[in-house]
Amino acid sequence: MPPVSSTTAAAPATAAAPPGPRRIPALPLAAVLTAALLGSLVCAVAVGSAGLGWGQVLRLLGAGLTGGRLEADEAAAYAIVWEIRLPRAVLAAVVGAGLAATGVAVQAMVRNALADPFVLGISSGASVGANAVLMFGAFASLGVWALSASAFVSALLAMVLVYLTARTAHGLTPLRLVLTGTAMSYGFSAVTALMVFAAARGEAARSAMMWLLGSLGGATWGSVPIAAVTVLAGLAYLARAAGQLDALAMGDETAASLGVDPDRLRRALFVVTAAVTGTVVAVSGAIGFVGLMVPHLARMLVGAGHRRLLLVAPLAGALLLVWVDIVSRTLLAPAELPVGVVTAAVGVPCFLLLMRRRAYAFGGGR
Amino acid sequence: MSTDGTGALDLAVDRVSVDLAGVRLVHEVTLTAAAGQVVGLVGPNGSGKSTLLRCVYRALRPAAGAVLLGGEEVHRLAPREAARRVAALPQEHTAEFDFTVAEVVGMGRLPHRRGALAGPSAADEQHCAAALDRVGAGHLAGRGFLSLSGGEKQRVLIARALVQEPRVLVLDEPTNHLDITHQLEVLALVREAGTTVLTALHDLNLAAGHCDLLYVLAEGRIVASGPPAEVLEPGLLAEVFKVRATPVRHPVTGAVQLLFDRLP
Numbered sequence: 125m126p127p128v129s130s131t132t133a134a135a136p137a138t139a140a141a142p143p144g145p146r147r148i149p150a151l152p153l154a155a156v157l158t159a160a161l162l163g164s165l166v167c168a169v170a171v172g173s174a175g176l177g178w179g180q181v182l183r184l185l186g187a188g189l190t191g192g193r194l195e196a197d198e199a200a201a202y203a204i205v206w207e208i209r210l211p212r213a214v215l216a217a218v219v220g221a222g223l224a225a226t227g228v229a230v231q232a233m234v235r236n237a238l239a240d241p242f243v244l245g246i247s248s249g250a251s252v253g254a255n256a257v258l259m260f261g262a263f264a265s266l267g268v269w270a271l272s273a274s275a276f277v278s279a280l281l282a283m284v285l286v287y288l289t290a291r292t293a294h295g296l297t298p299l300r301l302v303l304t305g306t307a308m309s310y311g312f313s314a315v316t317a318l319m320v321f322a323a324a325r326g327e328a329a330r331s332a333m334m335w336l337l338g339s340l341g342g343a344t345w346g347s348v349p350i351a352a353v354t355v356l357a358g359l360a361y362l363a364r365a366a367g368q369l370d371a372l373a374m375g376d377e378t379a380a381s382l383g384v385d386p387d388r389l390r391r392a393l394f395v396v397t398a399a400v401t402g403t404v405v406a407v408s409g410a411i412g413f414v415g416l417m418v419p420h421l422a423r424m425l426v427g428a429g430h431r432r433l434l435l436v437a438p439l440a441g442a443l444l445l446v447w448v449d450i451v452s453r454t455l456l457a458p459a460e461l462p463v464g465v466v467t468a469a470v471g472v473p474c475f476l477l478l479m480r481r482r483a484y485a486f487g488g489g490r
Numbered sequence: 491m492s493t494d495g496t497g498a499l500d501l502a503v504d505r506v507s508v509d510l511a512g513v514r515l516v517h518e519v520t521l522t523a524a525a526g527q528v529v530g531l532v533g534p535n536g537s538g539k540s541t542l543l544r545c546v547y548r549a550l551r552p553a554a555g556a557v558l559l560g561g562e563e564v565h566r567l568a569p570r571e572a573a574r575r576v577a578a579l580p581q582e583h584t585a586e587f588d589f590t591v592a593e594v595v596g597m598g599r600l601p602h603r604r605g606a607l608a609g610p611s612a613a614d615e616q617h618c619a620a621a622l623d624r625v626g627a628g629h630l631a632g633r634g635f636l637s638l639s640g641g642e643k644q645r646v647l648i649a650r651a652l653v654q655e656p657r658v659l660v661l662d663e664p665t666n667h668l669d670i671t672h673q674l675e676v677l678a679l680v681r682e683a684g685t686t687v688l689t690a691l692h693d694l695n696l697a698a699g700h701c702d703l704l705y706v707l708a709e710g711r712i713v714a715s716g717p718p719a720e721v722l723e724p725g726l727l728a729e730v731f732k733v734r735a736t737p738v739r740h741p742v743t744g745a746v747q748l749l750f751d752r753l754p
Contacts, residue, residue, distance in 0.1 A: 147590075237586050293511075367600045373587045374597065377580035380549035382654070383573030383601040428587040431609055 148425050150432035157439035161217060164446045168213035171450055173457050174204050181205055207345070215343035215351060215407060216449040217442035220414055222355035222404040224422070224441025226397045227415030228433055229362055232369045233393045234298040240416035241401040244305040244394075247410035248312035249282020250275040250402065254409070255316050255332050259323040271335075272347065272406040279402035282312060287394060295387030296394065337462030338411030340449050347407045358400035359438060365389065366430040373428065413467040414441050417475050424478050444471065499558070500525045500686035501546070501576075501658045506555035508541050508710075515541045516710045518555065521688075523658070523703070528680065528687040530701030530718070532694060534731055538710040539690040540581065540662050546688060547578035547660050559658060573601035577651035577685075578660040579644070585636055591646050592631045595622055598653035614653075621649040625679055641672030648679050661689035665696060694735075695747050698722055706730055719746055728753060 170181040180198075184205045187194055194202055226241040234243070242248070253274035257263060263270040290296055290304040316336075320329050362369070368389050371379040376386040401415075422437035445463075448470055452461040501523040508516040516538040523529040531539050544550040546557050548564055557564040559575045567575075577598070595618045596610050603614070610618075622628045625645040630638065635646065644664060651659055661680065665673040673693070677700040680687055691697040697704055698718040706714040706721060708730045714721045727735040727748070736749045 232587075235584060235586050367597070367603060370589070370593070370597055371600060373584070374589070374594070375580070375582040375584040377544065377547075377549050377578070377582045378584075378597075380544075380569075381547040381573060381576075381578035381580060381660075382597055383568075383570035385569050423587070427593065428589045429593045 147427045150426045150435055153425060154435045154439055157436065157443055161439060161443050161446065164443060164450075165210075165213045165217065168216070168446050168450050169205055169209045171454055172204070172209060173454075174201070176201055176204065185210075211345050211348050212340050212343040212449065213446055215348050216340050216445045218348065218352045218355050219340065219404050219408045219411065220418075220441035220443070220445025220448075221438035222351070222358065222400050222441075223411060223415040223445075224418040224437040225355070225359050225362055225434060226400050226404075227419040227441075228422070228430065228437050229369070229393050229397055230415070231419055232373045232430065233390055233397070234302050235373060235375070236298065236302055237420070238416070239302060240412075241397060241404075242309070242410065242412070242415065243302055244397070244401075245282045245286045245308035245312060246279045246398065246401045247405055247412075248309040248316065249285075250279035250405040251316045251336055251410060252282075252312050252319075253278025254335050255319045258331050258335060259319050259328050271342075275409075276402050276406035279405050280398060282308065283394070283398040283402070296390045334462055335409045337464035338409035338467075339460070339463055340408055341453075341460060342407070351403050351407050354400055354403040358396050359434070361392075361396050363431070363434050365392075366434055369430040369434075370428075373430070408463070410464070411445070411467060412464045413471050414445060417471050418444060421475060421478060499523065500527075500560055501529075501688060502558040502561075503542070503546065504556045504558060506542065506545055506552045506557060508538070508545055508550060509553040510541065510550075514553070514710065516545075516552075519707070519710075519712050520555075521705050521712065521715065523686050523688055525657075525686055526684065527702045528689070528700060530697040530704045531688065531690045531707060532692075532697050532704060533707035537707040539707055541710075542707070543578070543660050543662050543688065543690055544580075546658070547576050547580070548572050549578075549580070570601045573654060573656075575656055576658040576660060577654040577656035579647050579651060579662065579664055581662040581666065588634045588636050590631070591622070591627070591633050591635055591638070592618060594635045594646055595631075595650045595653060598650040601654060617653050618649070621652040622646070624652065624682075625649045640667050641669070641675065644668065644672070644676050645679065648676070648683070652683060656685055659683055659685045659687045661687065663690050663692060665691065665693065694722055694727075698748070699745060722748060 166182070166185070169185065170176065170178050180201060184198065184202050186192060188206050223241055230239045230241050230243060231237060254271055257271045257274045263274050286305050286308050290300045292300065320332050323329065368384045371382045371384045372386055372389055379386045418441040419433070419437050422433050422440055426432040426436050448463055448466045451470065452463050452466040455461055499522050503519055503521045505518045505520055506516060507514060507518050519542055521529070531542070533539050541550065545552050546564065548569065551565055564572050564576065596614065599610060599614045599617065619628065619631065622631055625648050627642065627645045627649060630642060630646065635643065638646065659680065664676050664680065668676060673696060677696060680689065681700065701718055704715065704718045704721045705712050706726065713730060714726050724735045724737070727733060732753060733750045734753050737746050738749055740747050
């Protein structure tokens, strides 16, 4: 007979303890994520087909920041680091942060765990505009800006259309918003599909596909600042509204009783989400998964409170997308994988693993 | 508060009518609650109880009339200002996001928080812990709100209302889905809160036992009001609820209780 150990006797007591959700303190986690993000940006600049050494990359980054002197033969390497890889890595971080933050906002806004920034019809709307450029050369007078401008304008038009259709005398109700956005998405997708079909050129269809799945290949210092400013402004607004988002997530009645006007807040969130998502989609295409899953990932780590969530989710989104981009451009180099393929390949297993390991009430009691 | 005649009344609903989707659900309802009173609102399903309560905590705007808190019109106050005077336990069960009990209670400090970026202060946290202890839920602080039982949830929501430091507490069927122990417990907690209370209740015996004053609502109109023993008489109950009510005296407490069966 095996000896009875003291641990078996103690087991019932620990089992009876109330199951509190395990949470990680948000501030230390944010510090770790920030450090990891900065390190990852350096990695993203160092890794690539041109075969620059780590030492050289660090020296070139330092030279650019401090105005240090370059060797004569380093001009090409300097251009690769500063004009190609760094803007791309920074854009990945900005896009990841923007999608994660708007994902948090939209999920609270429509009180639906399955919502993401694209549920309001924005990505499919932007696709129509982008494909009009890719397929038929629309807005050619705008030059290199044609694609981004067209995607941005059509994203906003799509959101205005969804807003006006979903609006009732009682304001925007969550379910109507989701249903209207979803229905409109199918409509926009049909228009995009029709354009791809009508163009009937293999290469155009391929670039349309690439755009739909997202790509950071077009990053330049021309596009990064606009995206960064919009995302930061959106983040600032959302951080200020964190307490109100908590109240809204509990329900419209509760929000009203806590001094938050749910209709007004929802309208403001709609505008902020539209601006941020429209900008992000315009510079990177429709990158899926990040806006849906990163908010949940962050909730599993720090809980549902929006102050902590809006600190951690953007950092996690930025970190994820920087690495996703590294993988997407190195795995099959010199060919590039669409970002959406890699976000799914990297993110889905991570997410499922975390969900199994942690007690997470996903859209309902446990 | 104000020094005029309505100052002594914490809550006055003055000829309030409410329309929803073009249909008038509440017709010129007038009711009052003096400081510290527990006022019950009873009536059949669909009589407009919830609709009227929603006007008091500002989830709805009346089509006509006014809701006065300490003499001031609720809908003229800033939303945060109103939320510092009236707290609510709405009938609303959202189960999408897993806040902890401490986070849910902390939301009650939202109307008091200065500076949008400021998190809960140390004083706020003490306030919340004290409120949780007061409703006997201190041990639940770290739990997920969604994992609580119905009785525990109501206690936590009462704690959230308490940290709002309201003068008036509005409750919409606070005993719904609770077993009898928890029904009595919740109503005792509400009484102990010390605020003026306006509560909708389905159970007429609970209403009779726990309210100082009752208003009976039928088809959006007040049809009777007064102390429970006067209001809950068989004739009115037959007319409003379509039941036959027989008052009996409780053999232990001596309180009048109602027994119900179908009208002959």
